Amino acid sequence: MPTITLKLELYKPIKFKQAMYERMTQINTKFANWLLLHPDVNKATSKIFKEFSDEKFPSAIINQTIRDVKSQKKHQQARAFRKMWCSFNNQNLKVEKNGDFYTVSFPMLEKRIGVPVVARSYQQQWLDRIIDGMAKQGTAKLYKKKRKWFIALPITFDVEASQGEKVMGIDLGLRYLAVASIGTKSLFFKGNQCAYIRRRYAAKRRKLGKAKKLDAIRKSKNKEARWMKDHNHKISRQIVNFAVSNGVGIIRMEDLTDIRNRAKSKKEAGRNLHSWSFYQLKEMIRYKAEMAGIRVEIVNPEYTSQTCKCGYREKANRSGIRFKCKQCGYTIHADLNGAINIAKAISGLVA
Template sequence: MTGEQKSLIVATMTEYINTVNSLVSDAANGISISKYTTADVKANLPSALTNQCIRDAKSIVKKYNKACRDADRKNDKLAKQGKNITVTATLPVLKKTCCYVNNQNFKINGDYIEFPVMVNGKSKRLSVKTKMSDRQKSVFANSKLGTMRIVYKGNKIVAQVVYETIEPTYTTEGNVMGVDLGVKCPAVSYISDGSVKFYGNGRKNKYMRRHYRCLRKKLQKAKHIDAVKRINDKEQRIMKDIDHKLSHDVVETAVAHNVKTIKLERLANIRSTTRTSRKNNHSLHNWSFYRLAQFIEYKAK
């Protein structure tokens, strides 16, 4: 990507966000945008992106109107209870610089992505060279593509492309493994052949978390902000490494027992259903159940 191309893309993303926010603000002030077309919107954007702005704004307004109705119902309920409290819905404002391009208006050709931008007041297709792996090229070449989102990741501009994929089929042959996640014991596997195995040391993990938490408190009192960040990063690296090792052991056990399917417990509300205490309360709310589940999933695949 050249410097000129980057400037054009950044200008497009900025104009896109400003246009969406402007449309949402108009709708919140009583102007109907339900029948808006590109002719009704003044934006320095190609018509394809202006159309996408209108669709995004309508979606945001729909959610905002629902939030307003919910707030009104809550206020009526509070008034009946004699409580002098008012609940209000907040108008959403997009802050992250980005833009969306639907699948009819961009094209992936080898290492290049083509999509429209405005150049000197006229719509022009920009062909940007990207960094794509061979697997990504294969996926994009053989899949039905959806919307593309262009966004900043750090100091890089990244294109995120939605695509359709066929769900893998799973055989019913072989054993089935169930995996439960927890704090005292990070993971327990139950296999249909009757074997049970415990993984990791929850007490050791909690001790490390308490240790680093105490270090951060001392450094915060001394106002050593950089040291606090270093300690926090070190703790995260250690815990991530532990999750890698645990997930590896789980999958190795599955292979050794001819397991064909691994079933993970649902993680929704896991923190509210896990027994809490003064000692493990902090650990519980900083425990990455989801990350360990993700590691098990991708290693199994």
């Protein structure tokens, strides 16, 4: 079952409520760090909180924090928590609609309160599914980002598997951000606009740095990130629509785990690969594809850019965006050749 996470902004919480959320986060973080060192944490129940503090605190949050700490400790993923945001499972957080407004209610320090949220049009569709019982809630998290409070609400839902038999391969790169291939059909997304935007923002931040305008630099980075995220959304939507309209049942993409180490130069690894969020684009394609019932598989990227359709593999086959086989003379756009080989999974799938 596919899962997406809705990030719902709380609608203009008054100072009293904001202070309460801060206090809840502080208590929960201290409790989580105390639990990490407790010898009987694996046997802990909500009653253990009384050993930690005499303060009144919602048992729903206590139980979820105990589960989270147990999991982290079991996998040795944390020595100390900088922040342990308050979490609520599907029995403790409720989504409701009052007129044209959506609210979420969850336990707080004093009592359970319904809080209005800012629901975008695409989010409203998913909230309606929850209310109608067509989607299931996961464990929600109350968190703060850039002075605003949000509820992160995971949602799982059933989709009908695509009956398509075709396979799409997607090659991600710099000159072309994405190239998709389905048999003899292809779709290209040039990277020149993205490169221009990156250069423009980088030049602006250099000037701001000389003037020591740190706040302006932060705002510039945030603005660039928002532009890039929107661009990724548009690319991923077009790719998945292209797959649906052409009867694709499987989308294959390269494994990006080691993409930084595979860069040819430090400059490429730093300015280009780090600033353009390939992983974000990949994840957007993944969840949109799953929502359309299309299975996503990850391919070992080794040799996908060097191998010809005749089977001959040679590094010199590729020169920039041009691929020409040194053995048979076959010529094609290099990124398209990579997408075709990714579709074929010539180096195998990543388990």
